[in-house]
Amino acid sequence: MKALGKGLVLGLALVFCLGTAAMAADTIRIGVASPFTGDLAAYGDNIKAGVNLKLKEINGAGGVNGKKIELVWGDDLCQPKEAGTVASKFANDKSIVAVIGHLCSSATLAGMPIYVRAKMPVISPTSTNPTIGDVGKGWFFRNCYTDAFQGKYLASHVVKELLGLKKVAIFYENNDYAIGLKDSFIGGAEASGLQVTGAEAYVAKTTDFTPQLTKLLKDKPETIFLCGYHPEGALIAGQARKLGFNGPLFGADGLDNIDYIKIGGEAANNTFMTVPFLAAAAGPDAQKFAEAFKAETGREVDWMSANAYDCLAIVAEVIAKVGEDRQKIRDGLAAYNSADNGFEGVTGLTYFNEKGDCSKPAFVKKVEGGEFVPAE
Amino acid sequence: MFLQQLVNGLTIGGIYALIAVGYTMVYGVIQLINFAHGEIYMLGAFFAVTFILGMGMPFYLAFLLAMACGAICGMLLDVIAYRPLRQSPRLACLITAIGMSIFLQNLAMLIWGSRPRPFPSDTLPAWFDKTWHFSQFSLTGFHLFIFAATIIMMLGLNLTIKKTRFGKAMRAVAQNKTMAALAGINVNKVITLTFAVAGSMGAAAGLMVGAFYNSLYPTMGYLAGVKAFAAAVLGGIGSVPGAMLGGIVLGVAEAMGAGYLSSLYRDGISYGVMIIVIVFIPAGFFGVVIKETKKSI
Numbered sequence: 001m002k003a004l005g006k007g008l009v010l011g012l013a014l015v016f017c018l019g020t021a022a023m024a025a026d027t028i029r030i031g032v033a034s035p036f037t038g039d040l041a042a043y044g045d046n047i048k049a050g051v052n053l054k055l056k057e058i059n060g061a062g063g064v065n066g067k068k069i070e071l072v073w074g075d076d077l078c079q080p081k082e083a084g085t086v087a088s089k090f091a092n093d094k095s096i097v098a099v100i101g102h103l104c105s106s107a108t109l110a111g112m113p114i115y116v117r118a119k120m121p122v123i124s125p126t127s128t129n130p131t132i133g134d135v136g137k138g139w140f141f142r143n144c145y146t147d148a149f150q151g152k153y154l155a156s157h158v159v160k161e162l163l164g165l166k167k168v169a170i171f172y173e174n175n176d177y178a179i180g181l182k183d184s185f186i187g188g189a190e191a192s193g194l195q196v197t198g199a200e201a202y203v204a205k206t207t208d209f210t211p212q213l214t215k216l217l218k219d220k221p222e223t224i225f226l227c228g229y230h231p232e233g234a235l236i237a238g239q240a241r242k243l244g245f246n247g248p249l250f251g252a253d254g255l256d257n258i259d260y261i262k263i264g265g266e267a268a269n270n271t272f273m274t275v276p277f278l279a280a281a282a283g284p285d286a287q288k289f290a291e292a293f294k295a296e297t298g299r300e301v302d303w304m305s306a307n308a309y310d311c312l313a314i315v316a317e318v319i320a321k322v323g324e325d326r327q328k329i330r331d332g333l334a335a336y337n338s339a340d341n342g343f344e345g346v347t348g349l350t351y352f353n354e355k356g357d358c359s360k361p362a363f364v365k366k367v368e369g370g371e372f373v374p375a376e
Numbered sequence: 377m378f379l380q381q382l383v384n385g386l387t388i389g390g391i392y393a394l395i396a397v398g399y400t401m402v403y404g405v406i407q408l409i410n411f412a413h414g415e416i417y418m419l420g421a422f423f424a425v426t427f428i429l430g431m432g433m434p435f436y437l438a439f440l441l442a443m444a445c446g447a448i449c450g451m452l453l454d455v456i457a458y459r460p461l462r463q464s465p466r467l468a469c470l471i472t473a474i475g476m477s478i479f480l481q482n483l484a485m486l487i488w489g490s491r492p493r494p495f496p497s498d499t500l501p502a503w504f505d506k507t508w509h510f511s512q513f514s515l516t517g518f519h520l521f522i523f524a525a526t527i528i529m530m531l532g533l534n535l536t537i538k539k540t541r542f543g544k545a546m547r548a549v550a551q552n553k554t555m556a557a558l559a560g561i562n563v564n565k566v567i568t569l570t571f572a573v574a575g576s577m578g579a580a581a582g583l584m585v586g587a588f589y590n591s592l593y594p595t596m597g598y599l600a601g602v603k604a605f606a607a608a609v610l611g612g613i614g615s616v617p618g619a620m621l622g623g624i625v626l627g628v629a630e631a632m633g634a635g636y637l638s639s640l641y642r643d644g645i646s647y648g649v650m651i652i653v654i655v656f657i658p659a660g661f662f663g664v665v666i667k668e669t670k671k672s673i
Contacts, residue, residue, distance in 0.1 A: 234591075
């Protein structure tokens with residue numbers, strides 16, 4: 001008991017020391033929440049690469065208002081439960097003035113109530129679920145489009161015009177991102193006169209998709225919507241090919257990762273996907289950014305890195321204007337409210353509506369010969 | 377569609393059966409639920425990939441070597457983690473098993489990284505890709521390989537248990553350790569060898585799943601382990617034929633559940649089948665009801 005008491009005192013003292021050390025440091029602290037380990041660690045790497053590149057630029061130029069920016073990493077594993085823990089940690093740390101994240105819609109939805117209570121401004125580079133804005137109550141912003149738009153665009157543009165097909169089977173993951181996307185796609189499909197032959201669900205981390213695929217393929221779809229993330233998407237592609245399906249596949253931004261091709265191999269070819277950013281289709285600023293990104297990381301830039309890069313740029317610009325105060329940063333972000341006073345970044349013009357959503361175009365790319373290429 | 381779902385279910389069911397046999401054999405001899413068994417399954421897949429990519433071995437050789445490595449891992453697991461606890465309460469062993477499971481998972485993450493990686497499918501024998509299309513279903517060479525490998529291993533295991541001296545010793549140890557020791561059987565050696573057999577079959581299952589579904593990651597053993605454990609319970613834990621049947625039933629129930637009922641509740645359906653069987657036949661298909669008696673050890 002005595003030893004326990006001593007340990008407790010020592011522990012508290014240690015926590016206290018660390019706490020004050022962090023307070024005293026002369027930096028602006030911003031939280032970055034993403035899955036940095038686990039199945040979707042590849043996405044977290046993208047976010048890290050994007051914000052780190054911007055961080056280097058900002059701090060290299062002397063920081064913001066004479067202070068260096070310091071990033072605090074929070075690993076949410078893309079799981080709502082872990083996201084809550086990360087959100088509480090960030091919210092309770094008074095030295096953190098804003099959060100970039102989370103990556104997965106499910107994680108952002110789980111974290112938002114905690115951030116709202118703590119009055120913490122949050123900007124997500126990647127969460128596309130349409131309902132987050134309602135939960136965010138004015139504290140949530142994003143510089144990517146929402147699935148309300150993406151799902152409809154997939155139906156009306158990708159399937160109908162680009163592929164010129166009619167019969168679609170949907171294979172979706174059971175999470176907030178994929179369900180939101182699926183619902184909006186079905187709405188768009190009805191409007192565009194497409195026929196949804198079947199919709200089946202799977203749970204993350206499954207490896208055997210053959211029962212559901214067998215059921216979907218029975219109705220002879222012309223294309224399959226891989227509505228989820230790349231690790232499962234790549235496996236589904238492989239197993240669909242094994243079951244004799246040779247038509248095109250398509251998906252949304254969740255598929256966009258080089259691991260989709262690495263895991264899927266041959267089967268990944270002839271997959272189409274919508275992404276919010278495509279270096280080849282963007283302006284000269286974006287080209288310059290893409291080159292800098294390649295020089296820094298040695299790989300091609302992806303949309304998540306680009307959006308994360310812009311997120312930190314927006315937050316830094318706001319802090320430079322209004323200082324380090326959570327409420328003021330929120331108001332500063334909300335002030336980007338129209339095309340005339342938007343933020344011009346590498347991913348294009350970003351401005352928010354009252355829900356924190358922004359409207360941006362989607363680009364389509366496809367896998368061909370083991371590489372991502374623009375589809376149009 | 378029914379026949380295709382049957383093929384899907386038998387494929388995954390055979391794999392479950394291979395893992396479940398490992399659980400049930402170990403439970404048979406030392407009444408321990410070896411939660412680290414799923415990790416040996418995972419290690420089997422990673423060993424095979426390392427042999428193929430790192431050393432350029434052909435698939436069949438890598439398969440056999442991965443099985444051997446699985447056997448060695450099983451033996452090490454027993455000697456390092458469980459043998460020192462042979463006389464301790466069963467709960468201590470169980471907690472050690474969970475600890476070893478977490479340890480091995482994290483070790484694999486340190487060595488191979490946490491990202492899922494593909495199996496080098498171009499190194500698989502060419503006939504695995506051959507597909508036969510029938511009117512109701514299609515079948516690949518790989519399916520046949522999995523069926524054949526599963527059946528051969530199951531038959532081999534049955535013969536070993538029934539016909540060899542080791543099998544006899546194993547059955548004796550399972551019945552009564554003290555009596556077996558008095559009859560001159562080296563009990564510790566038999567237990568360790570049981571772990572070796574269980575480990576080799578687990579490794580073979582992991583490697584086939586990794587190659588067939590084309591994905592391996594350090595936490596892949598968890599879900600497979602839980603499913604196989606359910607299969608072992610379904611068949612009556614401690615019974616080898618029970619584990620085989622349990623695995624097949626679970627796999628087919630899963631495929632049919634996903635195919636004809638709701639795919640979202642696929643795992644729920646397979647566990648539901650297990651619960652129903654346990655409620656009506658508490659000892660499983662082939663289990664023996666043992667009256668609780670006070671044991672001296």
